[in-house]
Amino acid sequence: MAAAASSAWKTRWLRPEAYPIFAATGVAVGICVMQLVRNITTNPEVRVTKENRTAGILDNHDEGRRYSRHPFRRFIDGKSSEIMPAINNFFTDPSKS
Incomplete structure (x- = not known):
C-alpha cells in the first residue's frame, strides 16, 4: 500500500514540467535563508547572546x-x-x- 502511494506521488510531482517550479521555490528559499543568516550574524540591532542583549x-x-x-x-x-x-x-x- 505504501509503495503504491509513493509511486503515485512520484508520477504526479516528479515530472519534467514540475522542475521549474522546484527550481524557483529552491532559489526563493535559498534567498530567504541567506537573508535570515545575514540578519542574525551581522545586523547590529539583533542580539542573540544574553550578554549582548543586556547592553541596551x-x-x-x-x-x-x-x-x-x-x-x-x-x-x-x-x-x-x-x-x-x-x-x-x-x-x-x-x-x-
Whole structure:
C-alpha cells in the first residue's frame, strides 16, 4: 500500500514540467535563508547572546553603516537601473540612430 502511494506521488510531482517550479521555490528559499543568516550574524540591532542583549541601545553608527553598505549594494551603486539601457536609448533617443 505504501509503495503504491509513493509511486503515485512520484508520477504526479516528479515530472519534467514540475522542475521549474522546484527550481524557483529552491532559489526563493535559498534567498530567504541567506537573508535570515545575514540578519542574525551581522545586523547590529539583533542580539542573540544574553550578554549582548543586556547592553541596551548602542549608538554604533559605524557598524550600522557597514551592515547597510554590504558588498552587493556597493557593486550596484552608480549603475543604471534600466535592464537594457542600450535598447532603451535606441528607442527613446532618435538623434543617435
